Amino acid sequence: MKNTVLTEKFFHRDCLEVAPDLVGKLIVRTFEDGSEIALRITETEAYRGEEDTACHACKGRTPRTELLYGKSGIIYVYLCYGMHWLMNVITGEENQPQGVLFRACEVYDGPAKLTKRLGIDKSFNGEPICGNPRIRIEYDGYCPEIETLPRVGINYATPEYRDIPWRFADIKRNGKR
Numbered sequence: 001m002k003n004t005v006l007t008e009k010f011f012h013r014d015c016l017e018v019a020p021d022l023v024g025k026l027i028v029r030t031f032e033d034g035s036e037i038a039l040r041i042t043e044t045e046a047y048r049g050e051e052d053t054a055c056h057a058c059k060g061r062t063p064r065t066e067l068l069y070g071k072s073g074i075i076y077v078y079l080c081y082g083m084h085w086l087m088n089v090i091t092g093e094e095n096q097p098q099g100v101l102f103r104a105c106e107v108y109d110g111p112a113k114l115t116k117r118l119g120i121d122k123s124f125n126g127e128p129i130c131g132n133p134r135i136r137i138e139y140d141g142y143c144p145e146i147e148t149l150p151r152v153g154i155n156y157a158t159p160e161y162r163d164i165p166w167r168f169a170d171i172k173r174n175g176k177r
Contacts, residue, residue, distance in 0.1 A: 006137040011090070024040065
């Protein structure tokens with residue numbers, strides 16, 4: 001079976017639908033020399049709206065958050081702790097800020113380890129993930145059982161949003177099978 005490359009339609013849904021649906025898919029990165037790696041997504045997190053105090057959009061529109069208000073299927077990359085690039089994809093409708101963080105893939109357990117392995121940096125920020133010659137998401141038929149958990153690394157958020165179960169993980173990957 002040939003893998004299916006995800007299209008813009010996949011991302012043009014609410015982040016709470018897209019985030020669990022991304023778990024089990026493959027991130028395929030094509031490097032300048034033509035080599036490719038494919039990593040299975042094992043964990044994602046959803047960030048949704050200005051009311052979500054863990055979402056960058058909670059302070060409203062700024063130059064940094066403008067992409068969150070834009071078209072779905074756009075890559076949003078930001079620098080964390082001044083040293084780690086983290087990658088998200090915008091989802092949903094325009095002017096309703098939301099996105100999904102790629103939190104982990106098999107072997108690369110953590111968003112910074114993942115982006116480092118994939119060679120993701122600021123140059124990806126604002127690029128479409130669909131039709132992108134450097135990176136794409138594919139479906140190969142694998143459908144994991146998903147568990148929902150609270151998001152991590154967001155101690156600055158209010159308790160309501162800090163504890164909300166908007167992290168989605170492959171149960172098999174988390175050792176529960």
